[in-house]
Amino acid sequence: MGKNQTFEQAVERLESLVEAMESGQLPLEEMLDRYEEGTRLVQFCSEKLAAAEKRIEIVTRNAAGKPEVAPFDPNAPTPAPSNRPAKAAKPSTEDEISLF
Secondary structure, eight states, X not given: OOTTOOHHHXXXXXXXXXXXXXXXXXXXXXXXXXXXXXXXXXXXXXXXXXXXXXXXXXXXXXXXXXXXXXXXXXXXXXXXXXXXOOOOOOOOTTXXXXXX
């Protein structure tokens, strides 16, 4: 697993490992090596997914009601949700369709 490996590359490699292991053609030692590599890939993918989920949670609305993305800091505490209802932004003909 390379230092700059992407999530997609890790998933692709994981799929090829599973396919090779399911073939039943690998000697035991090689099967164990691939299993170990697979567990590292699963951990890497889990961390990438958790980071992506946190980035999505960070998207907030600024005072003008425009989406604002804050940089992700994995060590920063997750902000507590506000108990106040969010102000509705004034509709504009130039606004894009919002999913939220």
